[in-house]
Amino acid sequence: MRGYGAGSGTLQETAYSDAVADVEDMTVTPDGSRVITANGSHYHHQRWRLSDLTEEAQYGTGPYPSSVAGDSHGTVAAGIVAGGVWDVYVHRPGETAAYRTVALSPPPWAEERVPGRRYDTPHRLSAGGSQDSGRSEPAARAAQALASSTTKVRYRTAP
Structure with missing residues (x-):
């Protein structure tokens, strides 16, 4: 990953790291x-300082991070796709442990549901889309929906 700045009036590279690779979403x-x-x-989402691309934190999510979204308050929704199950972990501003997990419906090819897991359909969490239109699309749409204050799934962070 490369960071660029234009403070001097021209575009200049300000940071570079080959530690940031295979990025599916940011x-x-x-x-x-x-x-x-x-x-x-990876088995976690990562937060990097843009000034020098140094890793600052890892968000506890699980295997195969596929999507991430944030809102204007700093709440982070991090999606994973693991074993045919889509989960979204919601993190309060500044925290790396999730305070809420949303388990989405398994894709059509999944035969069993995980006991004790709450399932919602991606269509309820996002506008449009199809479960079978891509492996990570429902998780990405749900992450964006959860990080937005205009969705049916509402949450508020403490002031």
Whole structure:
């Protein structure tokens, strides 16, 4: 990953790291100083400082991060696709442990549901889309929906 700045009037590379690879999705924090990535081969989402692309934190999610979204308050929704199950982990601003997990319906090819897991359909969490239109699309749409204040799934962070 490379970081660029244009403060001098011309575009210049300001940071480079080959540690940030295979990025499937990313979101920039509200203050513009950090980026959170979903790298499919990891078992967590990562937060990087944009000034030098140093890893700052890992969000506890699970295997195969596929999507990430943030809202203007700093809440992060991080989606994974593992074993045919789509989950979205919601993190309060500044926290790396999820305070809420949303388990989405398994794809049509999944034969069993995980006992004790709550299932919602991706269509209820997002506008449009199809369960079989792509492996990570429902998780990505749900992450975006959960990070938005205009969706049917509503949450508020403490002031």
